[in-house]
Amino acid sequence: MKKILITAGRTTEKIDAVRGITNFATGRLGAILARKIHHRSEVETIFFVTSEVYLIKQLADLPKVKTYLIKTSQDLKETCERILKMDAIDLIIPTMAVSDFFVREIVSTNSFLSWITQEQHRFTNDYLSNQNLLNEWLNQLKDNQYQTQKISSDQEPILFLTKAPKLITLFHEWSPKSYFVGFKLIADGTGDEIDRQWAAEVMVKNHYDLLVVNDWYKIKESQHQALILDNDENVYQVQTKEELAEKVISLIDQQNKGSKKVLCNHQKN
Amino acid sequence: MKKILITAGRTTEKIDAVRGITNFATGRLGAILARKIHHRSEVETIFFVTSEVYLIKQLADLPKVKTYLIKTSQDLKETCERILKMDAIDLIIPTMAVSDFFVREIVSTNSFLSWITQEQHRFTNDYLSNQNLLNEWLNQLKDNQYQTQKISSDQEPILFLTKAPKLITLFHEWSPKSYFVGFKLIADGTGDEIDRQWAAEVMVKNHYDLLVVNDWYKIKESQHQALILDNDENVYQVQTKEELAEKVISLIDQQNKGSKKVLCNHQKN
Numbered sequence: 001m002k003k004i005l006i007t008a009g010r011t012t013e014k015i016d017a018v019r020g021i022t023n024f025a026t027g028r029l030g031a032i033l034a035r036k037i038h039h040r041s042e043v044e045t046i047f048f049v050t051s052e053v054y055l056i057k058q059l060a061d062l063p064k065v066k067t068y069l070i071k072t073s074q075d076l077k078e079t080c081e082r083i084l085k086m087d088a089i090d091l092i093i094p095t096m097a098v099s100d101f102f103v104r105e106i107v108s109t110n111s112f113l114s115w116i117t118q119e120q121h122r123f124t125n126d127y128l129s130n131q132n133l134l135n136e137w138l139n140q141l142k143d144n145q146y147q148t149q150k151i152s153s154d155q156e157p158i159l160f161l162t163k164a165p166k167l168i169t170l171f172h173e174w175s176p177k178s179y180f181v182g183f184k185l186i187a188d189g190t191g192d193e194i195d196r197q198w199a200a201e202v203m204v205k206n207h208y209d210l211l212v213v214n215d216w217y218k219i220k221e222s223q224h225q226a227l228i229l230d231n232d233e234n235v236y237q238v239q240t241k242e243e244l245a246e247k248v249i250s251l252i253d254q255q256n257k258g259s260k261k262v263l264c265n266h267q268k269n
Numbered sequence: 270m271k272k273i274l275i276t277a278g279r280t281t282e283k284i285d286a287v288r289g290i291t292n293f294a295t296g297r298l299g300a301i302l303a304r305k306i307h308h309r310s311e312v313e314t315i316f317f318v319t320s321e322v323y324l325i326k327q328l329a330d331l332p333k334v335k336t337y338l339i340k341t342s343q344d345l346k347e348t349c350e351r352i353l354k355m356d357a358i359d360l361i362i363p364t365m366a367v368s369d370f371f372v373r374e375i376v377s378t379n380s381f382l383s384w385i386t387q388e389q390h391r392f393t394n395d396y397l398s399n400q401n402l403l404n405e406w407l408n409q410l411k412d413n414q415y416q417t418q419k420i421s422s423d424q425e426p427i428l429f430l431t432k433a434p435k436l437i438t439l440f441h442e443w444s445p446k447s448y449f450v451g452f453k454l455i456a457d458g459t460g461d462e463i464d465r466q467w468a469a470e471v472m473v474k475n476h477y478d479l480l481v482v483n484d485w486y487k488i489k490e491s492q493h494q495a496l497i498l499d500n501d502e503n504v505y506q507v508q509t510k511e512e513l514a515e516k517v518i519s520l521i522d523q524q525n526k527g528s529k530k531v532l533c534n535h536q537k538n
Contacts, residue, residue, distance in 0.1 A: 015290065017456045018366070018485050022281065023288045054323040097287070100422035109429075113403065117396045123389035130385045134378075150456035150485065153369035159428040160378075187286040187419035216287050216419065 001044035002263060004037060005080065005089050005178075006030050007096035009051035011073040015103050015159065016151050025097035027052045029224070031059060032245045033093055038062045042263060047083045049076065049096070073099050077167055084174040091252065091262055092171055093181045101161035105138050109156040172207045179255070179262040181248060182208030187216035199229050210251055212244065230255070270313035271532060273306060274349065274358050274447075275299045276365035278320035280342040284372050284428065285420050294366035296321045298493070300328060301514045302362055307331045311532065316352045318345065318365070342368050346436055353443040360521065360531055361440055362450045370430035374407050378425040441476045448524070448531040450517060451477030456485035468498050479520055481513065499524070 008030025012020040027050050034046050048059060049068045056067045068079050076098065083089065107115075115137055123130055138160060151157050172180060184202060194213055203211050211229045218225035224241040230251055238244045252262050277299025281289040296319050303315050317328060318337045325336045337348050345367065352358065376384075384406055392399055407429060420426050441449060453471060463482055472480050480498045487494035493510040499520055507513045521531050 012291065012293075018294075018454065019290060019292045021284065021288060022291050024281075025287075054326070057323070100420075101426065104425075109403075113396055113400050116392055116399045116403075117394055120389075120392035120394060120399070123385055123392060125386055125389060127382055127386045130389070131382050134382065134385075150454070151369075153432065156373075156432060157370065157430045159430065161426045161428065163422065163425060185287060185419070 002042050002090045003045050003047070003087055004043065004091045004093070005047045005049070005083055006034050007049045007076065007080070007094045008034075008055060010097045011051065011076055011099045012071055013073065013099045013102055013164075015106065016149060018150050021099065021101065021103065021161075023097045023099070025095075027055050027096070029241050029245065030093070030095040031055045032241055033095070033248065034059055034065055035062065036245050036249055037263075038064055040263065045087075047087075047089070049079050049083075051096070073164060073167060077170065080167070080171060081174060084171065084178075089175050089178050090260075091181075092175065092178045093248070094168065094171060095183055097185065098167055099164050102164050103159055104162040105141055105160045106151065106157050107141065107160075109158060112158050168206055176207070179209050179252060180207055181252070182206050182211045183214065184211065185214045185216060194227050194229070194235065196233065196235075200233065203229065203231065209255065210248065212248065271311050271359045272314050272316070272356055273312065273360045273362070274316045274318070274352055275303050276318045276345065276349070276363045277303075277324060279366045280320065280345055280368045281340055282342065282368045282371055282433070284375065285418060287419050290368065290370065290372065290430075292366045292368070294364075296324050296365070298510050298514065299362070299364040300324045301510055302364070302517065303328055303331065303334055305514050305518055306532075307333055309532065314356075316356075316358070318348050318352075320365070342433060342436060346439065349436070349440060350443060353440065353447075358444050358447050359529075360450075361444065361447045362517070363437065363440060364452055366454065367436055368433050371433050372428055373431040374410055374429040375420065375426050376410070376429075378427060381427050437475055445476070448478050448521060449476055450521070451475050451480045452483065453480065454483045454485060463496050463498070463504065465502065465504075469502065472498065472500070478524065479517065481517065 009027035010023045010025040012022040014020050030048070030050065034048055037043055038046060043064055046065045047068070048065050049070055050056060051070060053069065056069060059065045059067060070076050070079055076096065119133060122133055168182070182203065199211055199213065202208070209231055213227045213229070215225065223239060224244055226238055226244050228236045228238065228247055228251065236247055238247050255262060278296035279292045279294040281291040283289050299317070299319065303317055306312055307315060312333060315334045316337070317334050318339055319325060320339060322338065325338060328334045328336060339345050339348055345365065388402060391402055437451070451472065468480055468482065471477070478500060482496045482498070484494065492508060493513055495507055495513050497505045497507065497516055497520065505516055507516050518532070524531060
């Protein structure tokens with residue numbers, strides 16, 4: 001009996017008490033995958049972690065789906081850590097688009113200009129020394145005071161973002177034996193031709209068994225052009241979310257993880 | 270026969286092709302209001318503008334509700350302009366939380382430090398002259414190149430935000446005769462005691478006939494503590510979204526706009 005973790009949707013990172021940074025992922029692909037896998041006899045449980053209330057309602061008729069509603073990438077981390085450490089998960093399909101950045105600090109343009117004006121005599125033509133001045137200033141600001149308040153709409157805020165840790169690395173650490181489907185979103189219109197070298201490196205670095213490369217400009221309501229790469233350097237192109245979901249499942253069907261089948265081979269109905 | 274415009278949910282402003290700034294409004298209050306007003310015989314149409322797909326599905330059984338799905342505050346503006354200019358709207362209830370800020374410019378921390386390093390000799394102890402240098406720099410950056418691309422997750426971006434125009438002012442300009450319910454969200458824990466002077470000024474400035482003051486820290490799943498102020502300086506306190514919706518409707522029932530009733534008086538069922 002197989003246990004599967006699917007994440008779907010997007011995370012939101014707090015700017016202040018009432019505002020956040022998010023992305024435009026809808027979570028539909030994750031829901032389609034859950035529905036397509038659900039009827040299989042070898043599937044025991046699908047853990048479905050999402051930001052989207054409407055997806056939870058949409059999947060309410062599937063008894064083997066356990067849903068979890070999350071908002072921030074911290075929520076996502078804690079929820080998936082519990083699931084992956086508690087249970088032996090056979091297959092991870094993390095379709096959710098996770099924030100690459102956290103808000104390090106928010107300052108008003110006024111405070112920023114006051115800092116420049118006060119410290120102007122300390123700036124030099126040495127990049128690194130200026131970098132130190134910036135960090136010194138940002139570090140001495142009190143912990144983001146806006147975490148519990150609302151920035152006044154009279155201000156013109158400046159947001160200093162910082163890199164968020166890659167949760168995908170943790171997923172693999174917590175559950176190294178799971179079959180792992182990776183997702184990369186690009187948005188530069190190069191989605192037709194993939195850099196094989198780059199894709200292979202992404203797969204090795206992240207321990208992916210399959211890699212789905214999505215191009216934002218080729219995802220519309222009904223259309224979802226994507227490339228799928230497997231570990232034998234085969235590349236498959238699909239045109240819709242339905243087709244993408246089916247191809248991912250059929251490729252998983254063909255493969256083994258360690259000595260075990262990830263999913264059983266199923267005939268097409 | 271009465272026509273009503275309700276907005277519900279939140280707007281999202283683009284950071285780059287795949288990311289945006291948003292807020293945490295759910296739109297539930299707007300949906301409750303639509304449902305409570307819908308059964309009345311004098312209601313002809315409820316124009317319901319929202320960011321939330323689940324609300325559109327939730328209201329699908331109400332034949333007098335016309336729904337519009339929007340994302341950005343520009344969408345909201347265009348949609349409401351069409352509605353308010355096309356039809357004589359009797360009542361506007363704009364519960365949607367609209368972005369206070371747009372993204373003026375995104376720069377990497379690297380570019381920012383290079384600018385500081387290059388221009389350091391031009392900074393002085395004159396705040397205004399430094400402000401000019403900053404604006405000069407931001408203006409000469411090409412129009413936000415990331416509008417159509419994705420910021421690399423290897424960067425640490427800095428976002429310069431700028432004030433968005435207040436759409437509420439336009440709503441009144443487009444439809445000055447509508448009865449107008451205003452909403453103010455505060456998030457500083459002062460929601461119990463309201464500054465009457467401030468509230469009166471907000472009402473006059475924005476041409477509100479009623480004002481709902483929400484305190485973010487008093488809005489939880491089931492609880493929604495809020496204050497409602499009318500034009501006679503009465504203040505009413507409510508504890509839940511249901512109670513808030515009912516009180517707003519009963520206050521509208523009691524009032525006239527110009528020589529006309531906004532809604533008819535209805536007996537409690």
